Amino acid sequence: MPDxxxxxxxxxxxxxxxxxxxxxxxxxxxxxxxxxQKCHQFxxxxxxIKKALLTTSCxxxxxxxxxxxxxxxxxEVIMPSFTFVSTANAFVLRGAKIVFCxxxxxxPGMDENTxxxxxxxxxxxxxxxxxxxxxxxxxxxxxxxxKHGLFVVEDAAQAIDSYYTFSDGTTKALGSIGHLAAFSxxxxxxxxxxxxxxxxxNDEQFIKRAEIIWEKGTNRSAFFRGEVNKYGWVDIGSxxxxxxxxxxxxxxxxxxxxxxxxxxxIIWERYHSLLHNYFNLITIPKYATNNFHIFYxxxxxxxxxxxxxKKFREYNVISVFHYLSLxxxxxxxxxxxxxxxxxxxxxxxxLLRLPLFFELTEMEQNKVVExxxxxxxxx
Amino acid sequence: MPDxxxxxxxxxxxxxxxxxxxxxxxxxxxxxxxxxQKCHQFxxxxxxIKKALLTTSCxxxxxxxxxxxxxxxxxEVIMPSFTFVSTANAFVLRGAKIVFCxxxxxxPGMDENTxxxxxxxxxxxxxxxxxxxxxxxxxxxxxxxxKHGLFVVEDAAQAIDSYYTFSDGTTKALGSIGHLAAFSxxxxxxxxxxxxxxxxxNDEQFIKRAEIIWEKGTNRSAFFRGEVNKYGWVDIGSxxxxxxxxxxxxxxxxxxxxxxxxxxxIIWERYHSLLHNYFNLITIPKYATNNFHIFYxxxxxxxxxxxxxKKFREYNVISVFHYLSLxxxxxxxxxxxxxxxxxxxxxxxxLLRLPLFFELTEMEQNKVVExxxxxxxxx
Numbered sequence: 001m002p003d004x005x006x007x008x009x010x011x012x013x014x015x016x017x018x019x020x021x022x023x024x025x026x027x028x029x030x031x032x033x034x035x036x037q038k039c040h041q042f043x044x045x046x047x048x049i050k051k052a053l054l055t056t057s058c059x060x061x062x063x064x065x066x067x068x069x070x071x072x073x074x075x076e077v078i079m080p081s082f083t084f085v086s087t088a089n090a091f092v093l094r095g096a097k098i099v100f101c102x103x104x105x106x107x108p109g110m111d112e113n114t115x116x117x118x119x120x121x122x123x124x125x126x127x128x129x130x131x132x133x134x135x136x137x138x139x140x141x142x143x144x145x146x147k148h149g150l151f152v153v154e155d156a157a158q159a160i161d162s163y164y165t166f167s168d169g170t171t172k173a174l175g176s177i178g179h180l181a182a183f184s185x186x187x188x189x190x191x192x193x194x195x196x197x198x199x200x201x202n203d204e205q206f207i208k209r210a211e212i213i214w215e216k217g218t219n220r221s222a223f224f225r226g227e228v229n230k231y232g233w234v235d236i237g238s239x240x241x242x243x244x245x246x247x248x249x250x251x252x253x254x255x256x257x258x259x260x261x262x263x264x265x266i267i268w269e270r271y272h273s274l275l276h277n278y279f280n281l282i283t284i285p286k287y288a289t290n291n292f293h294i295f296y297x298x299x300x301x302x303x304x305x306x307x308x309x310k311k312f313r314e315y316n317v318i319s320v321f322h323y324l325s326l327x328x329x330x331x332x333x334x335x336x337x338x339x340x341x342x343x344x345x346x347x348x349x350x351l352l353r354l355p356l357f358f359e360l361t362e363m364e365q366n367k368v369v370e371x372x373x374x375x376x377x378x379x
Numbered sequence: 380m381p382d383x384x385x386x387x388x389x390x391x392x393x394x395x396x397x398x399x400x401x402x403x404x405x406x407x408x409x410x411x412x413x414x415x416q417k418c419h420q421f422x423x424x425x426x427x428i429k430k431a432l433l434t435t436s437c438x439x440x441x442x443x444x445x446x447x448x449x450x451x452x453x454x455e456v457i458m459p460s461f462t463f464v465s466t467a468n469a470f471v472l473r474g475a476k477i478v479f480c481x482x483x484x485x486x487p488g489m490d491e492n493t494x495x496x497x498x499x500x501x502x503x504x505x506x507x508x509x510x511x512x513x514x515x516x517x518x519x520x521x522x523x524x525x526k527h528g529l530f531v532v533e534d535a536a537q538a539i540d541s542y543y544t545f546s547d548g549t550t551k552a553l554g555s556i557g558h559l560a561a562f563s564x565x566x567x568x569x570x571x572x573x574x575x576x577x578x579x580x581n582d583e584q585f586i587k588r589a590e591i592i593w594e595k596g597t598n599r600s601a602f603f604r605g606e607v608n609k610y611g612w613v614d615i616g617s618x619x620x621x622x623x624x625x626x627x628x629x630x631x632x633x634x635x636x637x638x639x640x641x642x643x644x645i646i647w648e649r650y651h652s653l654l655h656n657y658f659n660l661i662t663i664p665k666y667a668t669n670n671f672h673i674f675y676x677x678x679x680x681x682x683x684x685x686x687x688x689k690k691f692r693e694y695n696v697i698s699v700f701h702y703l704s705l706x707x708x709x710x711x712x713x714x715x716x717x718x719x720x721x722x723x724x725x726x727x728x729x730l731l732r733l734p735l736f737f738e739l740t741e742m743e744q745n746k747v748v749e750x751x752x753x754x755x756x757x758x
Contacts, residue, residue, distance in 0.1 A: 012403050017396050020624075024391055029573035030566040056435035056574070059595060059618035085595050085612040092615055093472075187409040194408035194622025195435070216438060216464050217710065233464040233708035236471055239438035243573025245399075249624060329612035331596065 005368065007318040010187045011260065011358035015252035023248040031241030035248040042254050043198065047173035049181075051201040053214050054247055055240045058157045058184030058197035062090035064240055065153045065180040065199065067213050068206045069125055071096045078118050079127035079155075080110040081327040082344040087129055087155050088326055096124070100327040100336060103131075103343040106283040108351065111343065112137040116144055125151040130159035130174050133190075133291035134284055138164045138177045145179075152178035156200070159183070160191050161261055162291035179203035185250055190260060190293055193250040196242055213237040263358050264292035267365065271295045271354060274369045278376055295356045296322070297372070302349035304379070309352065311375050317368055320353045384747065386697040389566045390639065390737035394631035402627040410620030414627040421633050422577065426552035428560075430580040432593050433626055434619045437536045437563030437576035441469035443619055444532045444559040444578065446592050447585045448504055450475045457497050458506035458534075459489040460706040461723040466508055466534050467705055475503070479706040479715060482510075482722040485662040487730065490722065491516040495523055504530040509538035509553050512569075512670035513663055517543045517556045524558075531557035535579070538562070539570050540640055541670035558582040564629055569639060569672055572629040575621055592616040642737050643671035646744065650674045650733060653748045657755055674735045675701070676751070681728035683758070688731065690754050696747055699732045 023029055036054050043052040055061040071077075073095035079087055081100035088098045099118050104111045108131040115126060126145055128136035138154075145152045156175035160183060165171045175181035180203070185196035199214075201207050211221040217237025222228050253260070268290070272281060279297045284290050299305035305321065312319045325348045327336040354368055402408055415433050422431040434440040450456075452474035458466055460479035467477045478497050483490045487510040494505060505524055507515035517533075524531045535554035539562060544550045554560035559582070564575035578593075580586050590600040596616030601607050632639070647669070651660060658676045663669050678684035684700065691698045704727045706715040733747055 006406075009406055010403075010408055016403065017400050020399060021396050024389075024395065027385075027388055028566075029389055029571070031574050056439075056621070057618035060435075063617065085597055085616075086618060088612070089596050089615055089617065093617070187407070192408070194624045195410050195618065195620065196622065217468050218464055230703065232703045233467070233705055233710040235710055236468055237464075238442065238468065238472070239436035239465060239574065241574065242435070243575065243625060245573045245624060245628060246622060324609065324611045326612055331612040331614055 002316045005317045005355050005360075005364050007320045007353065007355050008188050009357045009359055010192055013252050013256040015255065016249045019248035019252050020245050023244040029244045031243060033244040033247065035244050035251045036241070038251050039198075039247055039254060043200065048176045049200040049202060050204060051207045051210065053199045053201070053210060053240070054242050054250070055197040055199055056242045056246075057195050058182050058186065059086035059090060060238070060240050061182035061197040061199040062086055062153070062155065063093060063238070064210060064213055065182060066090045066094045066096070067236060068180065068210060069151055069153075071124060074122060075124045076120060076122040077125045077127060078115060078123060080108070080129050080344065081325045081341050082108050082131070082323050082347050083129045083155065083326065084157065084323060085326065087127060088332070097122070097335070098326075098332065099123070100341060102341040103347055105343055107131070107134060107285070108347045109134060109136040112140040115141065119144070119148050119150070123148065123150055125153055127153045127155055128178070129155040129157070130162065132282065132294040132296065133159045133162040133174070134282065135159070135162060135164040135174055135288035137285070137287065139166050139287070142177065151180070154178035154181035156181045157184035158189065158293045160189070160291060161257060163289045165287045175200045176202055180206065185253075190264060190291060191250070191253045191257060193242070193246045193253065196246050196250060209235065214240045260358060261292065264356065267356055267360055268292040268295050270362075270365060271356070271369070275372065278372065292356075294353055296351050296353045299350045299352055305350055305352050307379070308372070308375055312371055315367065315371055317371060318355065322347070322351055322353060324348055381695045384696045384734050384743050386699045386732065386734050387567050388736045388738055389571055392631050392635040394634065395628045398627035398631050399624050402623040408623045410622060412623040412626065414623050414630045415620070417630050418577075418626055418633060422579065427555045428579040428581060429583060430586045430589065432578045432580070432589060432619070433621050433629070434576040434578055435621045435625075436574050437561050437565065438465035438469060439617070439619050440561035440576040440578040441465055441532070441534065442472060442617070443589060443592055444561060445470045445473045445475070446615060447559065447589055448530055448532070450503060453501060454503045455499060455501040456504045456506060457494060457502060459487070459508050459723065460704045460720050461487050461510070461702050461726050462508045462534065462705065463536065463702060464705065466506060467711070476501070476714070477705075477711065478502070479720060481720040482726055484722055486510070486513060486664070487726045488513060488515040491519040494520065498523070498527050498529070502527065502529055504532055506532045506534055507557070508534040508536070509541065511661065511673040511675065512538045512541040512553070513661065514538070514541065514543040514553055514667035516664070516666065518545050518666070521556065530559070533557035533560035535560045536563035537568065537672045539568070539670060540636060542668045544666045554579045555581055559585065564632075569643060569670065570629070570632045570636060572621070572625045572632065575625050575629060588614065593619045639737060640671065643735065646735055646739055647671040647674050649741075649744060650735070650748070654751065657751065671735075673732055675730050675732045678729040678731055684729055684731050686758070687751070687754055691750060694746065694750055696750060697734065701726070701730055701732060703727055
């Protein structure tokens, strides 16, 4: 069997355990210590996020957002069906009804032109998911939100260091545009901490309550700032904050953001130049950037994709499809209103992700491309 | 200013970063890797827990329990008012009404004799909190649960390595008795991982669904066991599983459980022998054991306690009170039925925790005791 080329291999900068050791020696390894603060400041100063709060996962950041929106049973939330279960579950846990919208034809992100027809009196929020770190049409979506009095929660799980340019020429980081946004640092992401996430708050009205919800529903943050004498139970909440062990790990990664992104860019662009003659590859809209999170190809059918995955396996190369349409999942099928979401289903059936990680070598990449070219010849 | 004696100082066995390094090198740092499995097996084999699932916090383990119980809005859950907010919040997040019960006169744990009067047709669960690792009367509580068809969720946050002996002489670890139980590995606990927790499942009917809820509402666990072809969205859930970085840390601690417990025992018993003539100290019921998690004294009044805390501060010694009665919190006061819970209020006003951690020296301990003795003389 040839050497295995995994789909993903977490990259370590070498400083992670050193910083963990420092946290350990400081005697503070529960949440909200120095490394947590450093990470918060990084996001706030670099990307203009008003208030950053690390969480134990992107799922938890989305759950914080759902709590902050004060969702009531029956409230509706519009999101793409081509997304991770947590995008939906976070809102379902608060009693919301999910109204799934289709992907764009040229991109798995939500089709901005299909959103308005889904808005009802019960709609509370729109949740654009920046698939592969490529922006949804935020100008359009923010405009719809303003027009209809809705909130926007960006699912920026994959979108670190990616941007959106408005028609007036201003550019903003993804995750800094919606009222709220959620990032992921799961080991498959560009910047990692094993499991981990962050809530970004861009609408100031949410900051005070977010701190309370983050601290298990207590006003502990206000207590430490000297604003109250004792802290107690003032709201619902959970233990959303991660250990300093996790924050220290994350800090080592954030320090190396640039070199990590540069390396991924090289690999991504090499795939693109070698494969763009063979597939309809990703279209990156003018308003969006690429953060080189995922390199995927669109196969012509589910059967073709299965064959190609099998072919890869014969060479010990791991390629991976992505989301199953949530609107036809076992859990949500009977709750969905029956609309067909053809683009979503197509990405669900045909999209295939190729190995992409910091340490992927040119030789390994050549092998991946060679397998694809041979596969095309043979089929 | 004399050298500071903190209230708590996290203890590190020295192996934590080594194991984290190993996890990092293995290339698997998201959840449910080898260290997570080792921790699960430890709890299952050592304490007879049917199924253990690490979580990012004890709060999250309690939330998993609340989801597993399928609570509906208006369902009632009985628990002590003298507990951490998360004990209550986890159930409030699912729409439950909390019915608070008083503490025992001789111990902050729930008074088992007051529970039955609180049971109504809407009661779904009883949540005994083993304060300071000292067991609630589990035989009585399990009996009530059986009689009325209720579930028991042990809040075993502080109760690692502590036991309950039934009237027939059999002894069981706390957290292995209730249908479900939640442990904490927060940095203040005997065994730590910064932030961290675990759900213990002792009633087999919950195991399958717990795995799904743990994995964001997907049947991913079944997929990896080869029971299904693809995994998808099948239920509500969240990202409850911690990073392998956290599990590796925890494993280094669990390996040293015995030496950690032995050291805490020495410190605890020394406090007891030096102070039992001056205070009504903790009563440990015959059926319970001590796991040396907390050493507290009961002051005669809130004023006395405040004075003593102040006196400690003058000597740079940090002593800490504990929970504020949840039934009179800003969040729950108007929802509580108005019953007075006098023992709870007394512990809330008068209980004071002394410094207790692995590295506390005899000299430091002498100083703490000396301050108390002088305080008593002067007052």
